[in-house]
Amino acid sequence: MRYGILAHNLGKTTCDELARRTGSYGFEFVQLALSKALTDLDAGLGRLSPGLAHHVADTFARQGVKIAVLGCYINPIHPNMEERRHGIERFKEHLRYARDFGASVVATETGTIRTYLEAYPHHKEEDLWKQLRIVVEELAEEAEKWGVTVGIEPSGTEVIHSADLMHRMLEEVPSTNIGVVLDPCHLLQAHNIDRQHEVLQHAFRQFGHRIVLAHVKDMDFTPEGKKKYVRMGTGCVDYPFFMQLLQQYKPYSNVSFEGGIEPEDIPASIAHLKSCL
Numbered sequence: 001m002r003y004g005i006l007a008h009n010l011g012k013t014t015c016d017e018l019a020r021r022t023g024s025y026g027f028e029f030v031q032l033a034l035s036k037a038l039t040d041l042d043a044g045l046g047r048l049s050p051g052l053a054h055h056v057a058d059t060f061a062r063q064g065v066k067i068a069v070l071g072c073y074i075n076p077i078h079p080n081m082e083e084r085r086h087g088i089e090r091f092k093e094h095l096r097y098a099r100d101f102g103a104s105v106v107a108t109e110t111g112t113i114r115t116y117l118e119a120y121p122h123h124k125e126e127d128l129w130k131q132l133r134i135v136v137e138e139l140a141e142e143a144e145k146w147g148v149t150v151g152i153e154p155s156g157t158e159v160i161h162s163a164d165l166m167h168r169m170l171e172e173v174p175s176t177n178i179g180v181v182l183d184p185c186h187l188l189q190a191h192n193i194d195r196q197h198e199v200l201q202h203a204f205r206q207f208g209h210r211i212v213l214a215h216v217k218d219m220d221f222t223p224e225g226k227k228k229y230v231r232m233g234t235g236c237v238d239y240p241f242f243m244q245l246l247q248q249y250k251p252y253s254n255v256s257f258e259g260g261i262e263p264e265d266i267p268a269s270i271a272h273l274k275s276c277l
Contacts, residue, residue, distance in 0.1 A: 001243070001246070001247070001252065001253055001254075001255050001273070001274075001277065002028045002029060002068075002252065002253070002254050002255065003026075003027060003028060003029075003255050003256075003257070003270050003273065004027045004028055004029035004030050004031060004065075004068060004254060004255070004256045004257070005022065005025075005027050005030060005031070005256055005257045005258075005261075005266075006030070006031045006033070006071065006215075006256060006257070006258050006259075007022060007030040007031065007032045007033070007037040008033055008036040008037040009257065009258070009259065009261060010022060010025075010263065012036065012037055012038070012039055013037075013038075013039055014038065014039055014040040015038050015040055015041060015055075015056055015059045016059060018037055018038065019059045019060045019062065019063045019065060020063055022060065022063060022065045023060075023063030023064050023065050024063075025263070025266045025267070026267075026270070027065060028064075028065065028066065029065060029066040029067065029068035029069075029254060029256075030060065030065055030066075030067055030068070030069075030256075031068065031069040031070075031071050031107065031213070031256050032056070032060075032067050032069070032070055032071060032101070032103075033070070033071030033072065033073060034056075034070070036071070036073075038056075041056070044090075045086065045089055045090050045093060046093070048093050048094070048096075048097045049097070050097065050100045052097075053097050053100030053101040054100060056101060057100070057101050057102045061102075066102055067101045067102045067103050068102075068103055068104070068105065068213075068254050069103055069105045069106070069107050069151065069212075069213055069254070069256070070094050070098050070101060070103045070105070070106045070107070071106075071107050071108075072090060072091045072094040072106050072107070072108055073107075073108050073109060074087030074088065074090060074091050074108055075087055075111045075112070075115070076088065076108070076110060076111050076131075076132055076135040076136070076139075077110070077111035077116050077128050077131050077132050077135070077159060078111065078115075078116075079115065079116050079119035079120060080119075084135075088135060088138065088139070091106065091108060091139060092138075092139065092142045094106045095139070095142050095143050095146055095148055095150070096142070096146055098146065098148045099146065099147070099148060103148070104147075104148050104149055105148065105149045105150075105151045105179060105181075105212050105213060106143075106148060106149070106150060106151065107151035107152075107153060107181050107213065108150070108151070108152065108153070109152075109153045109155050109158050109160075110132055110152060110153075110154075110155070110158045110159040110160040111128070111132065111158055111159050112157050112158055113125060113128060113157065113158065113159060113161075114157065116128055125159075128159050129159060132159045132160070132169075133169065133172055133173060136150070136152070136169060136173050136178065137173050137175075140173055140175035140177050140178050141175075143175070143177040143178075144175060144177045148177070149177050149178065149179045149212055150177060150178050150179070151179050151180070151181040151212050151213055152166070152169065152178060152179070152180060152181065153180075153181035153182075153183060153186070153215070154166045154180070154182070154183075154186055154187065155183070155186045156186050156187075156189060161186075162187070163187060163199075163202055163203035163206045163207070164206065166180060166203075166206065166207055167206040167207055170207060170210060178210070179210050179211065179212030179213075180207050180210045180211050180212065181211075181212065181213045181214075181215060182203065182207075182211050182213075182214050182215070183214070183215035183216070183217070183258065184196075184200060184216075184237055184242050185215075185217055185218075185219050185227070185229075185237060186215075187199055187200070187203055188200075188219075188237065189225075189227075190221045190225035190226075190227075191225075193221065193236055196236075196237070196238055196241075197238065197241055200241065200242055200245060201245070204245050204248075204249050208245070208248075208249035208250065209249065209250075211246070211249065211250050211253065212254075213253070213254050213255075213256060214246055214250075214253055214254070214255045214256065215256055215257075215258040216232070216239070216242075216255055216256070216257055216258065216273065217229055217232070217257065217258045217259060217260040217261060218230050218231065218232045218233060218234060218235030218236075218237050218239070218260070219235045219236065219237060219260070220234075220235045220236050221236070229259060229260025230260070231261075231262075231265050231268075231269070232257075232261065232265065232268070232269035232272050232273070233268075233269070233272040239272070239273060239276050240276040242276075243273060243276040243277055244276070244277065247277060255273065257269065
């Protein structure tokens, strides 16, 4: 496995400083959300170019770090159509320049159901699904032009919030330029944590062959059933089980630490995941 991190978890700063921080922890790659991570570059719509991408890629490469994934976390079902279109165009621009950054994947989630239904309470979740599918089709078509992958991350409060829904989208939009970003914490809730082996095995059976990136963090639950993130190896996620499934379906995967990790815990967290294998 190769270990990396969402770059902005190390703070929003200059490109030089962020590359230095990432390399200092021994990470091999980053998932880079430009607007969340960098203070000295304008990554707004229309501002990306091969030159900017090469500058960023070279800066990280000098620290021995590859940019494996670009993060462009848009809301593809934004209730404001102007905002939605702006996000879609930003994502498509990231797809066009991903290879110049050295990345082959641009990742996003699928939009919070609650936000949309607060604006349009008469709509049903199936309406949101149809709107999301239209956007995924458009993004997949753009990705096919540039030979890159749209990475879709299932998440508990969003339109795609289960393994079955992720599988459904892959079936309804049959493009091989769509991949899955899998975070086990997003599939596990208080009501199913006791069945986590079953839940995770089902997810891998549904789309294990389409995984392009794994996100990792550890968690526990409050007495009220709310998630709280804890130091890797001290929570309730069975990472030996998860990592062995990942190794079985996708050996040598990129594994990226996400939220909930403190910088001082990084060496022990990497060591813990390596020990799981």
